[in-house]
Amino acid sequence: MKPIGTQSILTDRLMLRRPQASDAQELVEARSLAMTMEEGKKAVALMVAEAEKPFCFHWVITLDGRAIGRVKGWEVSPYNGYVQLGYDIAPRHRGKGYMTEAVGAVIRYMLLKAEANRVYCSVREGNIASRRVCEKNGMRCEGVLRQHYARQDGGYDDVCVYGIIRSDLTREVR
Numbered sequence: 001m002k003p004i005g006t007q008s009i010l011t012d013r014l015m016l017r018r019p020q021a022s023d024a025q026e027l028v029e030a031r032s033l034a035m036t037m038e039e040g041k042k043a044v045a046l047m048v049a050e051a052e053k054p055f056c057f058h059w060v061i062t063l064d065g066r067a068i069g070r071v072k073g074w075e076v077s078p079y080n081g082y083v084q085l086g087y088d089i090a091p092r093h094r095g096k097g098y099m100t101e102a103v104g105a106v107i108r109y110m111l112l113k114a115e116a117n118r119v120y121c122s123v124r125e126g127n128i129a130s131r132r133v134c135e136k137n138g139m140r141c142e143g144v145l146r147q148h149y150a151r152q153d154g155g156y157d158d159v160c161v162y163g164i165i166r167s168d169l170t171r172e173v174r
Helices: 023-029 037-050 098-113 128-136 166-173
Strands: 015-017 057-063 066-077 082-089 118-124 140-150 156-165
Touching: 015 098, 023 037, 023 066, 057 098, 066 098, 082 098, 098 118, 098 128, 098 156, 098 166, 118 128, 118 140, 128 140, 128 156, 156 166
Parallel strands: 082 118
Antiparallel strands: 015 057, 057 066, 066 082, 118 156, 140 156
């Protein structure tokens, strides 16, 4: 895997770029970051610092210059060539295909530019919208981790693991 870090990605409707300290207000107000403004500023400051590292991947999704969501590559294993993606988007921007577009661009970036071998997502079984984002981007459900994510009520949710490997993507391109 190449140590290229977070670089800007332009899609048909969106710009994905490194986080900036000024993003905290828009992300908190849009409820992409579900926290107080003070917590949001600290979270974004950490994203800004991490995005400078060669194997850290943080993007802010912008639409018409305004921050509407985020995509993060985490659990990065340069040796094994994999990265897990996590993402969120402001509630008012859901259901418009923005997240599918952003995640698709990040998958291509990770597999083709960063030369990861595998990109995967762990999605709560009941999160149908997030599961569809994975499926629309060619990811396959590879299995279910039973009672893997804790809930605030003390219970646990099953998690679907979706994955795509570089050869899946290059087969589609040919």
